[in-house]
Each structure stands twice: as structure tokens, then as C-alpha cells.
Amino acid sequence: MNSTKNDNNSLPMGEMSGGQRGNLYNYILGIADNSLILAQRLGELCGHGPNLETDIALTNISLDLLGQTRSYYQYAAKVEGAGKSEDDIAFLRLEREYKNILLVEQPNTHFGYVMARQFLFDIYHLMMMKELQKSKDETLRAVANKGIKEVSYHKRFSSDWIKRLGDGTEESHGKMQEAIDDLWRYTNEMFQMTAADTEMAEAGIGVDVSKFKEAYYKEVSEVLKEATLTVPESKYFAKGGKEGIHTEHMGYILADLQYMQKTFPNMTW
Amino acid sequence: MSEKEIKNLEEIFEARIARDEKIEPKDWMPEKYRKTHIRQMSQHAHSEIVGMLPEGNWITRAPSLRRKAALLAKVQDEAGHGLYLYSACETLGITRDELYEQLHTGKAKYSSIFNYPTVTWADMGAIGWLVDGAAIINQVPLCNTSFGPYARAMVRVCKEESFHQRQGFEIMLTLSKGSEEQIAMAQDALNRWWWPSLMMLGPTDAESVHTEQSMKWKLKRKSNDELRQQFIDQTVPQADLLGLTVPDPDLKFNEATGHYDFGEIDWDEFWQVVKGHGPCNKERMNARVNAWDNGEWVRDAAMAHAEKKEKKKLKKVS
Numbered sequence: 109m110n111s112t113k114n115d116n117n118s119l120p121m122g123e124m125s126g127g128q129r130g131n132l133y134n135y136i137l138g139i140a141d142n143s144l145i146l147a148q149r150l151g152e153l154c155g156h157g158p159n160l161e162t163d164i165a166l167t168n169i170s171l172d173l174l175g176q177t178r179s180y181y182q183y184a185a186k187v188e189g190a191g192k193s194e195d196d197i198a199f200l201r202l203e204r205e206y207k208n209i210l211l212v213e214q215p216n217t218h219f220g221y222v223m224a225r226q227f228l229f230d231i232y233h234l235m236m237m238k239e240l241q242k243s244k245d246e247t248l249r250a251v252a253n254k255g256i257k258e259v260s261y262h263k264r265f266s267s268d269w270i271k272r273l274g275d276g277t278e279e280s281h282g283k284m285q286e287a288i289d290d291l292w293r294y295t296n297e298m299f300q301m302t303a304a305d306t307e308m309a310e311a312g313i314g315v316d317v318s319k320f321k322e323a324y325y326k327e328v329s330e331v332l333k334e335a336t337l338t339v340p341e342s343k344y345f346a347k348g349g350k351e352g353i354h355t356e357h358m359g360y361i362l363a364d365l366q367y368m369q370k371t372f373p374n375m376t377w
Numbered sequence: 378m379s380e381k382e383i384k385n386l387e388e389i390f391e392a393r394i395a396r397d398e399k400i401e402p403k404d405w406m407p408e409k410y411r412k413t414h415i416r417q418m419s420q421h422a423h424s425e426i427v428g429m430l431p432e433g434n435w436i437t438r439a440p441s442l443r444r445k446a447a448l449l450a451k452v453q454d455e456a457g458h459g460l461y462l463y464s465a466c467e468t469l470g471i472t473r474d475e476l477y478e479q480l481h482t483g484k485a486k487y488s489s490i491f492n493y494p495t496v497t498w499a500d501m502g503a504i505g506w507l508v509d510g511a512a513i514i515n516q517v518p519l520c521n522t523s524f525g526p527y528a529r530a531m532v533r534v535c536k537e538e539s540f541h542q543r544q545g546f547e548i549m550l551t552l553s554k555g556s557e558e559q560i561a562m563a564q565d566a567l568n569r570w571w572w573p574s575l576m577m578l579g580p581t582d583a584e585s586v587h588t589e590q591s592m593k594w595k596l597k598r599k600s601n602d603e604l605r606q607q608f609i610d611q612t613v614p615q616a617d618l619l620g621l622t623v624p625d626p627d628l629k630f631n632e633a634t635g636h637y638d639f640g641e642i643d644w645d646e647f648w649q650v651v652k653g654h655g656p657c658n659k660e661r662m663n664a665r666v667n668a669w670d671n672g673e674w675v676r677d678a679a680m681a682h683a684e685k686k687e688k689k690k691l692k693k694v695s
């Protein structure tokens with residue numbers, strides 16, 4: 109069981125009300141769960157990539173996300189102050205308590221989906237991380253400062269692949285377009301603010317993600333156009349992940365993720 | 378080239394090896410040396426790549442975030458080893474595609490140990506401890522082998538393998554200090570992986586076809602039986618430390634020889650797995666072939682895109 113010491117919070121936790129702590133806790137989980145579930149999805153691919161170089165790169169991204177996840181959960185455990193570990197938070201919640209967006213739980217249907225999911229998330233993730241670097245919360249700022257280089261690389265990697273596959277062969281173009289079209293409906297959820305998001309943004313701790321929605325779609329569209337892909341026009345979007353209402357895939361992800369902790373409770377590994 | 382000239386070159390070549398000089402890809406070398414190295418290095422590379430699968434099987438189910446990250450990193454290291462071993466192999470004038478083709482058609486072999494299933498988390502410990510342990514015994518001497526690219530690759534591979542082995546042992550140690558279920562899980566893993574690990578060091582000397590020539594070229598420094606004895610002598614005290622029982626009723630320290638005596642290895646099982654009829658041979662090969670086939674459109678696209686970019690660049694210049 110690991111824990112990180114983070115005693116320099118700008119808003120001393122002792123001075124936070126129970127409600128504020130709860131919101132900070134929920135806010136951290138909202139960010140962390142995205143990284144956990146995406147890392148888990150990428151972890152499924154390890155050893156099955158289209159070539160060795162890509163396999164290694166995807167595993168790298170998974171490892172980066174997992175590293176960020178751990179820092180967030182360690183901090184969340186401290187904020188909650190209930191004596192939990194990062195693993196308790198990662199593994200021992202009910203599906204309805206996971207707050208990740210629906211996009212990251214979508215399956216590795218084919219490599220086009222893997223890259224589309226990554227790309228649509230990375231553009232958002234980098235924007236969010238840049239803002240998080242300005243957080244009044246020292247721990248979140250530190251995680252963002254450390255993660256920013258990683259996420260910049262993820263974005264470059266996935267954007268390059270979108271261009272390669274979009275503007276590659278006829279087959280790859282079709283597959284890439286299919287994936288973008290299918291996953292498009294999960295993009296809008298990123299910019300929805302939960303109660304915890306709003307309060308933390310107002311306190312200068314969290315990021316107001318709603319304000320870079322326009323910039324997000326602009327940047328995504330530019331890459332898609334360069335990749336000779338069509339920007340989907342659909343106005344119908346899915347939501348629910350942030351409130352813990354997930355797609356049907358989520359239960360199976362958790363069945364794997366939680367298998368050991370649920371089968372053998374209260375043990376050290 | 379006349380026969381005499383070739384003979385002369387061969388003599389110079391053998392003398393260089395005897396002087397412990399490294400042979401580099403552009404140096405003259407006998408055809409047999411080239412072929413033997415392609416065979417052994419590609420077999421090693423394939424083992425790394427196929428070896429990703431049994432451990433990859435537990436990435437999504439690792440019991441803690443720390444273990445998940447460590448396992449991911451370990452499997453990624455194996456991909457890295459595969460990558461530089463394939464690259465070293467390519468310096469001998471064969472392409473990676475050709476090497477994959479040999480793997481996928483069953484022409485090339487890989488280490489049989491990876492045809493066993495990983496059925497519990499403890500297998501992640503046992504593989505690191507035993508399988509990587511046996512691999513290190515096989516590989517450390519290769520850091521001084523005569524072919525330069527292989528020797529250099531092995532220096533790095535061995536460093537990482539040694540880290541993996543300690544990591545595996547640490548998983549076993551944690552289990553052996555844990556609950557009753559965890560101890561049972563660790564013992565069960567040792568029971569299942571012990572004998573296949575001994576088999577990993579190859580057939581007995583009497584049956585080993587490549588030993589003599591390989592010794593001369595420093596592709597091998599000790600015989601399979603010597604290596605196996607070294608592995609057993611090194612590993613049994615570690616099992617004692619874990620409080621686990623090695624599943625061999627004949628295992629006994631021999632005061633006279635200073636080594637452990639051990640029971641008969643089931644060579645029928647060994648050959649059955651080598652010949653493709655182990656518990657997971659089919660699954661492993663299917664996984665590799667599927668990854669390759671499903672990735673074809675991706676690789677084609679990357680190539681097509683690179684060509685388009687190149688053309689655009691040329692157009693700009695002219």
C-alpha cells in the first residue's frame with residue numbers, strides 16, 4: 109500500500125468544510141478515473157499491437173496514465189481521510205461510483221478505434237492539464253506539471269496516427285472515419301460540469317472544462333481535416349459517465365480490474 | 378572465390394574468435410555462422426514476443442496498481458528485447474517480415490515454456506522468479522558471445538532480466554508471507570512451473586544437436602546439463618527461503634558433489650510441447666498471427682502515408 113505525502117495544500121485540509129472535502133475528493137476521482145479506465149483498456153492491448161513499436165508506445169501511454177492515476181488516488185485517499193489506500197479507491201467501488209467519461213471505456217474494436225479514442229481524449233486531456241497547472245491546489249498542480257510532458261506526447265502520437273490512417277489507404281481511411289463517427293457522440297460529455305467540478309473550478313482548484321469546448325472542437329476538426337477525414341455533424345451526444353451511469357462495457361472492465369481484490373479481500377500483494 | 382581462399386578466410390575468422398575478437402555484421406563470416414546466428418537470435422526474439430502473452434494475460438487483473446504498472450513495464454521490456462534482438466538479426470541480412478513469417482508458419486521455434494497457461498496471479502511471480510531465472514542462466518554467457526550485435530543486446534537484456542527476476546521473487550515473497558490462500562497459490566505456481574523451467578535449459582547433453590559448434594563460436598559456454606545444475610543449485614535455497622517445497626521427491630543436496638541431485642525430467646512432455654502439442658501452443662500462435670494479420674491495414678496505411686508525404690516534399694522542392 110502506497111501513499112504520497114502532500115502536506116502543502118494551499119487550502120489546508122483542516123480548514124476545508126466536510127462538503128468542500130467531499131467535492132475535492134469527487135473532483136479528483138473524476139479526473140483519475142478517466143486515466144485508470146483508459147490505462148486499463150490500453151493494457152488489454154499489450155502484446156497484440158500491429159507492430160512492436162506501436163505496442164511499446166501504447167504500453168507507454170498506459171503506464172503514464174497509470175502513474176497519474178496513482179498520484180491522484182493517493183491524494184484522494186488523503187483528502188477523504190478515511191484511511192483508505194490508492195488500491196481501495198481504484199478497486200473497491202461499485203460501478204455507479206466510477207466517474208470516468210464514457211469515451212474511455214469504449215472497447216478496442218480495432219486499431220482505428222484505439223487511436224480515435226486516444227486522440228479524442230488526448231486533445232481534451234492536454235487542455236485540461238494545462239489549466240490544472242494553474243490550480244491553487246499544490247498537489248494537483250504538481251501532478252499536472254509532471255504529467256504535461258507525457259500528455260503532450262500522447263497527443264502528438266495519436267494525432268499523427270489519425271493523419272496516417274485517415275490519409276493512408278482507402279481501407280484505413282474508411283476504418284478511421286468509422287471510428288471517429290462512432291466515438292463522436294462521447295465527446296460532448298467531457299465539457300459537462302458536475303457539482304463538484306463547478307465548486308472546485310470556482311475555488312480555483314479545479315478546471316472549468318466547459319470553457320474550452322469550442323477550442324477543443326476547433327483543434328479536433330483541424331487534425332481531422334488534415335487527415336482528410338470528415339468532421340461528424342451529429343448533434344446527439346451520450347452522457348452519464350460522470351454521474352456513474354456507464355455503458356454496458358464498464359461492468360466487464362471492472363470484472364477484470366476488481367477480480368483479485370474482490371476474490372481475495374484485505375490482502376497485501 | 379576459390380575453395381582455398383574460403384578456407385583461408387575461415388581460418389582467419391576462427392582465429393579472430395579464438396582471440397575473443399567481436400565479429401561485426403559487415404565482416405566476412407562463414408555461411409553456417411550467419412545461419413546459426415539468425416536461427417538462435419530469432420528464436421530468442423520470438424521467445425520474447427510470445428513470452429509477452431502469458432504475462433499479458435494478467436495485466437488487466439493485477440491485484441494492485443503498483444503490480445499492474447510493474448507488470449505492464451515488464452511486458453513492455455520484453456517487447457523491447459524482441460525489438461533489439463530482431464534488429465540485431467536483421468544485420469545478418471534477413472528482414473523482420475521474413476522472421477515473423479518463420480514464426481507464424483511454425484518454421485522457427487520459441488521457448489516452449491510460454492506454451493503453459495498462467496492460471497493465477499502467483500504465476501506472475503513464478504515466471505519472474507523461475508523462468509526469468511533460467512533465462513538469465515542461459516543468457517549471461519551470451520554477453521561475451523562472438524557476434525557483436527548479439528553480445529551487446531544481451532548485456533542490456535540481462536540487466537533487465539535480472540531486475541525482472543528480483544521482481545518475480547518479490548511477488549512470491551509477498552505471497553509466501555500472506556494468507557493461507559496466498560501461500561497455497563504460491564506453492565501451486567511453483568508446482569506447475571518448476572519442471573517446465575528445468576526443461577527450459579534444453580535437452581540433455583546427449584540429445585542436444587547444436588552444442589559442439591555453438592561452443593566453438595561462443596554462442597554457448599556451458600552445456601545444457603551444466604546450466605540446469607547451476608539453476609537448481611541456485612534456486613532451491615531460494616525456495617527454502619520462501620518456505621515453499623520444490624515438487625521433486627528426489628531432490629537432495631549431495632555433500633560429495635556439492636550439488637543437488639534431482640529427479641527424472643519428463644522428456645516426453647518436453648518433446649510434446651516442443652512439437653506443438655502443449656497446453657497453449659495453438660493459442661499463442663493464434664494470438665501472434667491475429668495481431669499481425671489485424672495490423673496489416675495499419676502497417677499498409679503507415680507506409681502509404683509516408684510515401685504520400687515524401688511525394689509532397691519532392692513536389693515542393695521541384
